[in-house]
Amino acid sequence: MSFKTYFIASLLQFRAYFGWLPASVVTVIMLVTLALVAFYASHWMTRFLLRLLSREGSTVARKIVLSTRRSVRLIIVLVVVISALPAASGLSWRTTQILQKSFVFIAILMVGYSAIKAFRIMTEAYLSRISLSEHHDDIIVRSHQTQIKVLQRLLEILVGIITVGVALMTFDSVRNYGVSLFASAGAASLIVGLSARGLLTNLLAGVQIAITQPIRMEDLIIINGDWAWVEEITATYVVLRVWDWRRHIVPISYFLENRFENWTHNSAAIIGIVYLYLDYEAPIDALREELQEIAKTCPLWDGKVLDFQVADCDAVTIKIRIIASARSALKSWDLRCDIREKMIKRIREDYPEALPRHRLGMVTAHMVREVTSMGEEEISPPIDRPPPRPPSKLAKPSGPKGG
Structure with missing residues (x-):
């Protein structure tokens, strides 16, 4: 005798024992009793399993059991009642068929829900383990985060669609509609494709981004003139966190169809630039040594790139270009601010002649009269010019040839 046959026979004996009650009342008592027994049995099984996993030290399995215990208990109760x-x-x-299909429908939904929660816990545990591991650069961590996050959401959507579809197929009306839909699959696929073109484009773009990875989690990119960090990548859109805590919500297909800057694509290290405008009297060699001393005392500098260059000049000032490397873009910003502040302080205290100045002055009418009463030499002092060069021997005589 199989277990199912033995189980049904035992229920028939239970029903015969309460034969003096109405059949509907006996059925309700029987189903409620079985549901309570299954519930408490699953409760004790869950406690035993959690105690066993705590001894073995399986943290991930314990989290899965804790997060899915309610849905699993409901599944066990529904299976027993069915x-x-x-x-x-x-x-x-008719009532029996309605109850059976309703219970099967709920059980299938709970199975899909439990599978999604279990998969989410496993991916979070994997990402936590990757982030805690030691890496000199976080490119590997962010690559795994991007792939896992995007594929996790796509898988959740796929499992959700399949679960709802299978659950709805338990009803005859929905099943017949599904058969007729498959019969006209050509027209249906065309209609669905046109109506959900944007959604499908973003879903396919999410798969492509997970594989090619033009952006990753916590990448620093420039979009619409703003610095922004990639905070979240979903199946259809990307959340960008701006430095002032604003958020840009951008369709994921944007990053495949438009041009943007990614400052942390291959490496988080970056070279920052500082510009200073100084007077022509600025001692370049002394200021270059000052920069070396400042950089050595700055913990944000990674010790790789540092230079002091005269990049340009105009009629009033010279343009100094300072470059310094840092381990990340955020540290590079702080490093540039630190270098700029300390260089200005050194120049103001030790080299005031290097500060930019305009060689013009505003004078009153009285001062103009006093200046004009002075001699011409005092108004326009002589300018030391180099002596004129002797004429070249190859130069032709300017006068007419004598005869």
């Missing part, structure tokens, strides 16, 4: 419905004689055939 198995007992053939022995329910007090209900009409």
